Amino acid sequence: MGSMMPKALDGQIVMEKTPRYFVTVETPARVRAMSRDVKLIVVVRDPVTRAISDYTQIASKTPGISSFESLAFKNRSSGQVNSLWSPIYIGLYAQHLERWLAYFPLSQIHFVHGERLVSDPAFELGRVQDFLGLERIITDKHFYFNKTKGFPCLKKAEGSAEPHCLGKTKGRTHVRVEPEVINNLRDFYHPHNLRFYQMTGMDFRWK
Numbered sequence: 043m044g045s046m047m048p049k050a051l052d053g054q055i056v057m058e059k060t061p062r063y064f065v066t067v068e069t070p071a072r073v074r075a076m077s078r079d080v081k082l083i084v085v086v087r088d089p090v091t092r093a094i095s096d097y098t099q100i101a102s103k104t105p106g107i108s109s110f111e112s113l114a115f116k117n118r119s120s121g122q123v124n125s126l127w128s129p130i131y132i133g134l135y136a137q138h139l140e141r142w143l144a145y146f147p148l149s150q151i152h153f154v155h156g157e158r159l160v161s162d163p164a165f166e167l168g169r170v171q172d173f174l175g176l177e178r179i180i181t182d183k184h185f186y187f188n189k190t191k192g193f194p195c196l197k198k199a200e201g202s203a204e205p206h207c208l209g210k211t212k213g214r215t216h217v218r219v220e221p222e223v224i225n226n227l228r229d230f231y232h233p234h235n236l237r238f239y240q241m242t243g244m245d246f247r248w249k
């Protein structure tokens with residue numbers, strides 16, 4: 043992993059982004075072997091919406107896939123959640139964080155509040171810049187709310203004068219999931235979320 047990272051000059055920061063790192067069992071030890079003072083950034087959102095978003099993405103690439111409802115439960119009538127199904131498993135944030143905390147102090151891990159990244163991107167990016175020890179260059183002046191997209195976008199893309207929104211696969215309409223299933227998943231995640239708030243000292247206020 044370390045040998046694959048590009049070299050940096052003094053004053054430069056090398057970034058690497060892989061969503062799977064947070065949940066892959068071998069990763070914390072590998073990252074630690076590469077650098078013990080690396081800074082880690084994790085974007086987290088309500089695990090129920092996260093699961094539906096994840097399924098929406100998988101379904102868009104998998105013709106004939108079973109319904110969310112049938113994959114999310116081991117047994118629908120008993121309401122037993124299939125916590126090993128990846129869209130559900132990834133949202134068990136406390137469990138994943140626990141593995142990282144065996145290798146890194148909490149002070150080296152920064153959590154981006156996913157919902158606030160959408161409602162107030164400048165605020166969340168302010169926190170990220172502080173965490174990285176950077177000057178606060180990105181501020182609310184860089185964003186505007188694009189009504190068509192329903193999300194914030196950049197007024198100017200890097201090296202261009204044109205506005206820039208994220209692509210079509212970011213911020214798309216989710217598949218409809220039965221309200222009863224959503225409530226069931228909320229109950230399932232509730233204790234895990236509370237543990238996560240306690241571990242991070244942050245109240246994400248997920249329902």
Ligand SMILES: Nc1ncnc2c1ncn2[C@@H]1O[C@H](COP(=O)(O)OS(=O)(=O)O)[C@@H](OP(=O)(O)O)[C@H]1O
Nearest residue numbers: 061095096159160193194195207208211212213214
């Ligand atoms: N500004 C802006 N524009 C569009 N989308 C935004 C933005 N900020 C955050 N988001 C949320 O990012 C979600 C997609 O990111 P992913 O986690 O799927 O990306 S990746 O897997 O890391 O590539 C995507 O999830 P979905 O809404 O489920 O599509 C968005 O809610």
